[in-house]
Amino acid sequence: MEYIPGLAGIPVTESKISCIDGQKxxxxxxxxxxxxxxxxxxxxxxxxxLLFGDLPTAEELARFDEQLRENRRVKYxxxxxMKNLPPTTxxxxxxxxxxxxxxxxxxxxxxxxxxTENEGYINDVTVKIIAHMGTLVAMWEHMxxxxxxxxxxxxxxxxxxFLYMVTGEEPDANWARLLDAILILHAEHxxxxxxxxxxxxxxxxxxxxSVISSAIASLSGPLHGGANQKVIxxxxxxxxxxxxxxxxxxxxxxxxVIWGMGHREYKTKDPRATILQKLSSALLKxxxxxxxxxxxxxxxxxxxCEELLGHKGVYPNVDFYSGILYKEMGFDVGIFTPIFAxxxxxxxxxxxxxxxxxxxxxxxxxxxxGSGSLCYLPVEKRGDxx
Amino acid sequence: MEYIPGLAGIPVTESKISCIDGQKxxxxxxxxxxxxxxxxxxxxxxxxxLLFGDLPTAEELARFDEQLRENRRVKYxxxxxMKNLPPTTxxxxxxxxxxxxxxxxxxxxxxxxxxTENEGYINDVTVKIIAHMGTLVAMWEHMxxxxxxxxxxxxxxxxxxFLYMVTGEEPDANWARLLDAILILHAEHxxxxxxxxxxxxxxxxxxxxSVISSAIASLSGPLHGGANQKVIxxxxxxxxxxxxxxxxxxxxxxxxVIWGMGHREYKTKDPRATILQKLSSALLKxxxxxxxxxxxxxxxxxxxCEELLGHKGVYPNVDFYSGILYKEMGFDVGIFTPIFAxxxxxxxxxxxxxxxxxxxxxxxxxxxxGSGSLCYLPVEKRGDxx
Numbered sequence: 001m002e003y004i005p006g007l008a009g010i011p012v013t014e015s016k017i018s019c020i021d022g023q024k025x026x027x028x029x030x031x032x033x034x035x036x037x038x039x040x041x042x043x044x045x046x047x048x049x050l051l052f053g054d055l056p057t058a059e060e061l062a063r064f065d066e067q068l069r070e071n072r073r074v075k076y077x078x079x080x081x082m083k084n085l086p087p088t089t090x091x092x093x094x095x096x097x098x099x100x101x102x103x104x105x106x107x108x109x110x111x112x113x114x115x116t117e118n119e120g121y122i123n124d125v126t127v128k129i130i131a132h133m134g135t136l137v138a139m140w141e142h143m144x145x146x147x148x149x150x151x152x153x154x155x156x157x158x159x160x161x162f163l164y165m166v167t168g169e170e171p172d173a174n175w176a177r178l179l180d181a182i183l184i185l186h187a188e189h190x191x192x193x194x195x196x197x198x199x200x201x202x203x204x205x206x207x208x209x210s211v212i213s214s215a216i217a218s219l220s221g222p223l224h225g226g227a228n229q230k231v232i233x234x235x236x237x238x239x240x241x242x243x244x245x246x247x248x249x250x251x252x253x254x255x256x257v258i259w260g261m262g263h264r265e266y267k268t269k270d271p272r273a274t275i276l277q278k279l280s281s282a283l284l285k286x287x288x289x290x291x292x293x294x295x296x297x298x299x300x301x302x303x304x305c306e307e308l309l310g311h312k313g314v315y316p317n318v319d320f321y322s323g324i325l326y327k328e329m330g331f332d333v334g335i336f337t338p339i340f341a342x343x344x345x346x347x348x349x350x351x352x353x354x355x356x357x358x359x360x361x362x363x364x365x366x367x368x369x370g371s372g373s374l375c376y377l378p379v380e381k382r383g384d385x386x
Numbered sequence: 387m388e389y390i391p392g393l394a395g396i397p398v399t400e401s402k403i404s405c406i407d408g409q410k411x412x413x414x415x416x417x418x419x420x421x422x423x424x425x426x427x428x429x430x431x432x433x434x435x436l437l438f439g440d441l442p443t444a445e446e447l448a449r450f451d452e453q454l455r456e457n458r459r460v461k462y463x464x465x466x467x468m469k470n471l472p473p474t475t476x477x478x479x480x481x482x483x484x485x486x487x488x489x490x491x492x493x494x495x496x497x498x499x500x501x502t503e504n505e506g507y508i509n510d511v512t513v514k515i516i517a518h519m520g521t522l523v524a525m526w527e528h529m530x531x532x533x534x535x536x537x538x539x540x541x542x543x544x545x546x547x548f549l550y551m552v553t554g555e556e557p558d559a560n561w562a563r564l565l566d567a568i569l570i571l572h573a574e575h576x577x578x579x580x581x582x583x584x585x586x587x588x589x590x591x592x593x594x595x596s597v598i599s600s601a602i603a604s605l606s607g608p609l610h611g612g613a614n615q616k617v618i619x620x621x622x623x624x625x626x627x628x629x630x631x632x633x634x635x636x637x638x639x640x641x642x643v644i645w646g647m648g649h650r651e652y653k654t655k656d657p658r659a660t661i662l663q664k665l666s667s668a669l670l671k672x673x674x675x676x677x678x679x680x681x682x683x684x685x686x687x688x689x690x691c692e693e694l695l696g697h698k699g700v701y702p703n704v705d706f707y708s709g710i711l712y713k714e715m716g717f718d719v720g721i722f723t724p725i726f727a728x729x730x731x732x733x734x735x736x737x738x739x740x741x742x743x744x745x746x747x748x749x750x751x752x753x754x755x756g757s758g759s760l761c762y763l764p765v766e767k768r769g770d771x772x
Contacts, residue, residue, distance in 0.1 A: 003397035006589065007750035010396070011389035016756030031757030040762055058765050080470040081483075084463040089490035096596055097467075097486045100603070104475035104483070191752050193590050197600060200586060203392065204579050204607025210482055214583060214600030217486070221590020223747045264749075361609045363650075364393035366577050370402030371417030376426055379444050 003367050013199060017050060017350050018188045025268035029188055030054070038275045043158050043183040044068060047130060047346040050188055051353065064127070065157075071131035072152035072161065074139065075105055079149065082136075087144045091338040092220035094140045095133070100213035102129065108207060122356075125208050126349050133345045134158060137338040138165030159183060162342070167330060174283045175329050181279050182322050185272040186340050188347030189265075194218035194225075198348045200362045202355045215348045216341055225337035228323030231260040232294070232333050235324070240293055241300035248304050260320030261305055272318035280325060291328070298324040389753050399585060403436060403736050404574045411654035415574055416440070424661045429544050429569040430454060433516060433732040436574055437739065450513070451543075457517035458538035458547065460525065461491055465535065468522075473530045477724040478606035480526050481519075486599035488515065494593055508742075511594050512735050519731045520544060523724040524551030545569060548728070553716055560669045561715050567665050568708050571658040572726050574733030575651075580604035580611075584734045586748045588741045601734045602727055611723035614709030617646040618680070618719050621710070626679055627686035634690050646706030647691055658704035666711060677714070684710040 004010055018029050027034045030049050037046050044065045048056045056064065081101055085094055106128055108121050139149035150165045159180035163171035189195075197218040201211045219225045238247045251258055263270045284291065302316050309315070326336050390396055404415050413420045416435050423432050430451045434442045442450065467487055471480055492514055494507050525535035536551045545566035549557035577585075583604040587597045605611045624633045637644055649656045670677065688702055695701070712722050 001395075001397050003399060005744075006746035006748050007398060008746075009387075010750045011387055011753045012393060012750040013389060013752050014755045015752045016754075019754045019756060028759070031760035032762055033759070036762040040764065045765070055763065055765070055768060057768055061765060077470040077472075081467050084466040084470070085487060085490045086463075088493070090493070093486065093489040093493075093593065093596065096599065097483055097490070100479065100482045100486055100599065101471060103479040104471045107474070107476075107479075191750050193586055193748050196748055196750060197583060197586050200579055200583050201600065201604045201607070204604050204610040206603050206607035206610075207479065210479065210603035210606055213482065213486065214587065214603040217592050217596035217600040218587045218590050220596055221587070221592035221747075224590040224592075358391075360392035360394075361607075362392050362579050362582055364396045364398040364577050364582060366399050366401045367397045368402075368405045369400045370405060373414070373419070374417035376418055376422040377441065378426065379431070379441070379447060382441060382443055 001367070012191060012196065013355070015191070015351070015354060016053065017347070017354060018190050020190055020265050022265045022267050025266050025271045025274075027189070027271050033271075034185060035271060035275045038181040038184045038272075038279065041184060043180050043187070043343070043346075046184045046187055050346050050350040051126065067127045068131045068158060069154040069161075071128050072135045072154070074132060074135055078102075078105065078136075079139070079143075082140060082143055087146065089140075089144065090220070091137060091140050091144075091334050092216060092225070092341065094144075095136060095338055095341060096213050096216040096220065098136050099129065099133070099209055099216060101209075102132065103207040103209035103213075106209065122208070122353065126353070129209060129212055129349065130345050133342040134162045135165065137335055137342055138162055141166050141332065141335060162339075163329070166335070174286070178276075178279060178283060178325055179329065181276065182325065182339070183343040185276065185318060186322070186343035188344070188350065191351075192224065193221070194344065195348060195351050198351050199355045202352045203359055203361045205356075205359070208349070208352055211352055212345060212348055215344075219337065219341055219344065225340050227259060227317075228319040228326065228336045228340075229333045231298075231320055231323035232327055232336075234259045235294050235297050235301065238297050238301065241296050244297060244300040245304050248301065248308065252308065258305065258309075260316055260323060261309060262314040263317040266317075267313055269315040270317040273316050273321055276318065276321035276325070277316075280321065295324055295328050387753070398577060398582065399741070401577070401737070401740060402439065403733065403740060404576050406576055406651050408651045408653050411652050411657045411660075413575070413657050419657075420571060421657060421661045424567040424570045424658075424665065427570060429566050429573070429729070429732075432570045432573055436732050436736040437512065453513045454517045454544060455540040455547075457514050458521050458540070460518060460521055464488075464491065464522075465525070465529075468526060468529050473532065475526075475530065476606070477523060477526050477530075477720050478602060478611070478727065480530075481522060481724055481727060482599050482602045482606065484522050485515065485518070485595055485602060487595075488518065489593040489595035489599075492595065508594070508739065512739075515595060515598055515735065516731050519728040520548040521551065523721055523728055524548055527552050527718065527721060548725075549715070552721070560672070564662075564665060564669060564711055565715065567662065568711065568725070569729040571662065571704060572708070572729035574730070574736065577737075578610065579607070580730065581734060581737050584737050585741045588738045589745055589747045591742075591745070594735070594738055597738055598731060598734055601730075605723065605727055605730065611726050613645060613703075614705040614712065614722045614726075615719045617684075617706055617709035618713055618722075620645045621680050621683050621687065624683050624687065627682050630683060630686040631690050634687065634694065638694065644691065644695075646702055646709060647695060648700040649703040652703075653699055655701040656703040659702050659707055662704065662707035662711070663702075666707065681710055681714050 020027050030053055045061055048064050135152050142149045150168055152161055160171040160176045163176055194215040198215040201214045238244055406413050416439055431447055434450050521538050528535045536554055538547055546557040546562045549562055580601045584601040587600045624630055
C-alpha cells in the first residue's frame, strides 16, 4: 500500500464540528456560517456552539460566561513556573509548558473514559483551559519584560479582559469588538495539524490539559501558526505605501511568497478575510487619522494584490487582516500565534470531546524501506570509520 | 471516501528505523534483531544506531557516550519549575512540562528546517533531550517526596546512573545490566500513537523539545503506556503464588483481561518478552532467596498462563516482564511509564529526524456528518431550553 505524504485528502475521522466549502468560500461551525457568527455572535457563545453542537439558550450562555469569568485567575505556583522560564521564552513555548502543568493542578480523579462517566470533570476542565488560555498569554507579556502580571477582571468579556490584561488600559469598545470577531474566526478550521495532534494524543485517553499542550506544540511550528507574523515582517520591509507596488511586482516576478495571500483550502476569497475586512472598514474610517504607516501600507498592498492576483483567485487571507489588526491594537508580533491558540482552544476541545465519544487509539502503519536482516558485530570488529 | 478508525493499517510514512514481523515474532532496529541488541549492545549504542542508521565505530560510540554523560546535569530553574508542581503530580505530567520547558532553555536560533542547515543544533538537542530524560524522572522520585534530588554522576552508564539517581545507592551490576536491556527493548516500536504524535507535531517544524513533550503527552494516556503498572496491580490483587490459578481461571471464565498477556502486533510470543525472560532467568537463580512474594506470584502466573493460553498463541508480553523487574529493582509503579518514555525518547528522536528529511505537514481531512446550512437566531429569539 502506498502512503500519502501528510495524509493529504485522507479522512481520519467523522466530524460534526465544522465544514469548509473551498469552492464557494464558506466555513461553517455546526452548520452556522462564520460570517454570521462573526457579525452577531460572541466568542463565548461560539465556543459553546462548538463544544455542544447547538446555539445556547440565554440561560446556558449566561452560566458558561460566568464560569469563564470565574476561572480566569491563575494559581501562584503557575506564576512561579512562568517566572522560572527565561524571559526570552517564546510565548508559544511558555503556553505549552504551563498548559501541560494544568494537568497537575487540576487532575482528573479517573483517566479519561468515553461515555459520560467523567462528564463533570470534562466540563470543568474545558472551562478551566479555555478561560486560562487568554490569561496566561496576557500574563507573559508583562512577565517576560520583568513586570508583575495584571490580574484578570470579572466584569469584562473574554476579548475585553484580554485587551485589558495585555495593555493595562480600559479596553476600547471597537477594538474589543474586532478582537472578539477575530477569536470567533480562529476558533475552528477542521482537521489541520494541531487539531489532528489533539485527536491522536486524545485517543490514548491522556489528560485534556496534556492533550491541549501537545496541540499548542503543533501550532508553534512555523508551517502551521506564524503566518500573520510574517505578514508584519513583510510590511515592515516594504516600509511605506509608495513602496508597495514595486515590492509586490518584484516578488511576483521572482516567484517569491507574498505573505497573507491565498489559502490552500479556499479557491475563492478566504471567508474569514471577507468578514474581517468588512468589520474593520467601519472602524478604520473612524480612526483613519490615527492609522499607522504599516496599516496604510497594508491597505495599499491589499489594493495592489487584488489588482494583480485577484483574477487568479488569490486574495488576502485571514492572516493578512488579523496580523495588521493585532499590530494596530498594540500587540507584539510574538503573541499573534498565541492569540490563535487562545481562540483555537475552543475547536481543539470540541474535537477532543468528539474523539472520546467513539474512540479508537491511532495506530497507523508504515512502508518499511530499511535494511533486511543484519548481523550484530561487536564494536571491536567494526571498521574504524576513518 | 470512508475513514478507517485509528488509521489501522494505513501507512503514514516511509521509514527505515524499525520493523515488526508479527507472524515470526521479530522486531528489528535498522535491520538488527532486538534479541541480539538486548544481549550484546548497550542503550547508548542502540540509541546511536536508531538515530543514524548504522552501528557506530568505537570512537563514535565513545564520543556520544561522553556527550550523554556531560548533558545529565539539569539547570536550577528547571528544578524550580519542578518544585512548583504539586507533589501529587504524575511523573508523566511532570515530564511533559519539563521537557517542553527545554525549548526555552535550549532554543534553536532558527526554526527547524529540513536538510542540514541546523545539523549542529539538531545533534546537540538530541543528546540534551535523551540525556535529560533519565535525570528528570529520577529527580522527581525524590522531589515529589519533598527531598532534594540526587546529582547525576558522570562515571556511570545511562542505566547505572538512572538506578543510582533513583535509589541513591551504588548500582547493582546485575540490575543495571537488566535495566540496560529493558531500555534497549523499549527504545523503538514503529508507528504507535506517541511516535505518530512526534511525526505530526514535528511536521509543523516545531522545536524538538516541544515535539518530544507532545509525544510524552500521548504516551501518558492509559491506552498507550501504563500496561505494566496494571500488571503489578493485578499481581498485588492475587497476593500469593497459591492464589494464581483460581484467579486466572476466574478471569478467563468471565472473559476479563489478564494484564501483560498477548500483544496486538505479535501473533506469536512478543520477542522482547522472550529476551527479558532469558536475561532475567540467570539473575533470578542467583537471587532466588531474596525474591519478593510478588515476583514469585508472577512466575506462577507466567507458568499457568503458558499452560492455559499458550495454545492460543497468547504469551506474556514485554510489559509483564518489565513490570515485575521494575518492581523488583525497587521502583515505584508511578515511574514505569516514565522509564518507557526515557527509552522511547531514542525512537521518537529518530522518527523526528526522519520526518524532517522529507517533510510535508500533516493535513488530513474528515467525513463531515454535521448539520447543513443553519440560520443564526439572536439569543432572545431562541427557545429557553426548558
